[in-house]
Amino acid sequence: MKDQAESLRRRLEARQNQTMARTIAILSGKGGVGKSNFSLNFSIALSKREKRVLLFDMDIGMGNIDILIGEHSPFSIIDFFENGRSLEEIITIGPGNISIITGGTGLMKLFSFDEVKYTRFNEAFCSLLANYDYILFDMGAGITHDSMKFLLCVDELFLITTPEPTSITDAYSAMKYIHSIKKEIPCFLVCNRVFSSKEGKETISRLQNAFMKFLDLDSVALGYVPDDRTVSRAVSKQVPFLLFDSKAEVSQAIMYIATRYANHSFGEDLALPKSNFLQNMKRYFLGK
Ligand SMILES: Nc1ncnc2c1ncn2[C@@H]1O[C@H](COP(=O)(O)OP(=O)(O)OP(=O)(O)O)[C@@H](O)[C@H]1O
Numbered sequence: 001m002k003d004q005a006e007s008l009r010r011r012l013e014a015r016q017n018q019t020m021a022r023t024i025a026i027l028s029g030k031g032g033v034g035k036s037n038f039s040l041n042f043s044i045a046l047s048k049r050e051k052r053v054l055l056f057d058m059d060i061g062m063g064n065i066d067i068l069i070g071e072h073s074p075f076s077i078i079d080f081f082e083n084g085r086s087l088e089e090i091i092t093i094g095p096g097n098i099s100i101i102t103g104g105t106g107l108m109k110l111f112s113f114d115e116v117k118y119t120r121f122n123e124a125f126c127s128l129l130a131n132y133d134y135i136l137f138d139m140g141a142g143i144t145h146d147s148m149k150f151l152l153c154v155d156e157l158f159l160i161t162t163p164e165p166t167s168i169t170d171a172y173s174a175m176k177y178i179h180s181i182k183k184e185i186p187c188f189l190v191c192n193r194v195f196s197s198k199e200g201k202e203t204i205s206r207l208q209n210a211f212m213k214f215l216d217l218d219s220v221a222l223g224y225v226p227d228d229r230t231v232s233r234a235v236s237k238q239v240p241f242l243l244f245d246s247k248a249e250v251s252q253a254i255m256y257i258a259t260r261y262a263n264h265s266f267g268e269d270l271a272l273p274k275s276n277f278l279q280n281m282k283r284y285f286l287g288k
């Protein structure tokens with residue numbers, strides 16, 4: 001009897017200690033600021049740090065990630081919803097050993113959940129949450145009514161901007177919109193395409209100050225990434241820049257950001273609340 005109780009207690013403890021993946025949406029206000037390149041290379045950088053990473057391409061239409069890695073995924077999320085494939089079956093193993101799911105046009109299906117679809121997705125996604133450390137969603141540019149629901153579900157947001165004023169104001173507007181619906185999503189800021197560290201720091205601090213002053217929102221400076229010709233060279237070769245040239249300035253910057261992020265060393269005492277992705281899905285997609 002005692003042995004049985006002991007074993008049950010151990011199993012319960014193991015279940016409680018089982019780490020669930022953190023879900024992260026990579027978004028921007030303005031398009032073309034570098035979300036897909038950041039998502040792909042940041043995922044590979046985390047994988048190099050021994051983390052299990054799944055990258056979900058949420059761009060409706062042409063798969064951005066497929067193009068960046070020069071491979072066409074045989075399946076997309078549509079094969080899960082319409083052709084009875086499991087989520088595991090539609091995963092492609094990409095460069096740097098990251099897992100990739102292509103959304104493509106199937107995303108419209110993802111955004112129109114009914115109870116039956118939700119239940120199937122819930123069960124399948126549960127096992128992904130248990131099998132990965134991070135699940136990243138590379139979002140399309142801007143925020144639509146549907147992508148907004150999705151943004152409300154994830155554990156945290158990575159907001160990407162460049163130092164250009166239009167990119168900064170669009171980033172601010174995107175966050176203002178999200179914040180008007182949900183106040184407590186942690187927000188990490190990345191400034192891409194900087195010409196100096198000063199420019200990166202100033203851009204991020206401008207956004208942080210505006211968030212604090214007008215939205216009373218605390219955000220975290222995740223880091224800045226230099227403008228580097230390596231990116232366009234790697235994109236032309238359809239190889240992630242981190243693997244194309246690991247010594248390039250841009251690659252070193254991504255490795256640095258990923259290491260800081262994975263080690264939770266942001267220089268601030270940041271408590272990261274963990275939300276429940278699947279419960280959020282039920283709430284925002286089914287209204288329950
Ligand atoms: N750090 C960088 N240095 C130089 N060029 C960059 C950098 N980051 C991105 N780029 C350039 O910007 C282009 C767009 O990048 P990317 O496709 O990642 O943007 P995106 O935000 O995902 O775009 P979309 O909003 O259309 O999804 C790249 O092809 C590359 O040429």
Ligand SMILES: [Mg+2]
Pocket residue numbers: 035036037059064138139140
């Ligand atoms: Mg993109």
